[in-house]
Amino acid sequence: MRRVLWSLLIAGLSDPASLVSLVAANALMPWLVGRYTTARKAHVDELRHRREAELRDAQAEMAAAVAKERETIAVELHVVSHHVSAIGVHATAARLNLAPHPLTDNGAVRTSLTAVEKSSQAAMVDLRRLLSLLHEGDGSPDQPGLAMLPDLFDGIRSSGLQVTYVVYDTPHPLPRAIDTTLYRVAQEMMTNALRHGDGKPARVELDYSGDRIGLTARNRIVPGADPVAGNSPSAGFGIGLEGMRKRAEALGGSAAFGIVSDGLYWESNVTIPLGGAS
Structure with a gap:
């Protein structure tokens, strides 16, 4: 300056x-x-x-x-x-x-x-x-959740289909989106068992173990029948399966369906990571 x-x-x-x-x-x-x-x-x-x-x-x-x-x-x-x-x-x-x-x-x-x-x-x-x-x-x-599954299965049993429900590991709170999605998936699984099964008992397993939660349903089918291939009365069956798949994928999960145990059973499985929704 x-x-x-x-x-x-x-x-x-x-x-x-x-x-x-x-x-x-x-x-x-x-x-x-x-x-x-x-x-x-x-x-x-x-x-x-x-x-x-x-x-x-x-x-x-x-x-x-x-x-x-x-x-x-x-x-x-x-x-x-x-x-x-x-x-x-x-x-x-x-x-x-x-x-x-x-x-x-x-x-x-x-x-x-x-x-x-x-x-x-x-x-x-x-x-x-x-x-x-x-x-x-x-x-x-x-919104419905997994806590309401026993009531859902009671209603299914009143229709004549006996359902065995098994829970693996200790149940714990889930994000609401996962909770509701799995309930809706269970509804679709039971609807398919009623419509396309042979009327024999079905089994549903809910697995809380690990960092993922899995829901599996298995029911007997008429011997030789393939619901997806179309040689059974399965109108709308593919739509229901695709709906379950989309619900799972929306939360980062996956779905698998098919005939198991030498063609005697149909099995549906949906797995969702616990971090898939908040």
């Missing part, structure tokens, strides 16, 4: 006009820098605000699209729920109007109709839960 002042003083003594110009230039430079800095900051702020506005608009559009899709699904589920409710009503009416016949034992028919009633009631509970979830737009603490 001292050298600058001495330079200005010497320049002023030799050329006063140059001194005035030099002082003016040194005074103007900070003002120009300040104006540039202020303008640039204003420009950056404007870009940031514009970007934030664009993000808000995009999020609003996405939320609106999701809400519209949820509403469409809810309407479809509502229609389905009416059909399921009607199934339960007709099953109840048929059971109540089933008159005893002196030459026919209607016990098996009554048992089947009762199973239809219970299944339709359980389906209605699930449909109402899904409708509530769609309307609320967030997670529901009432």
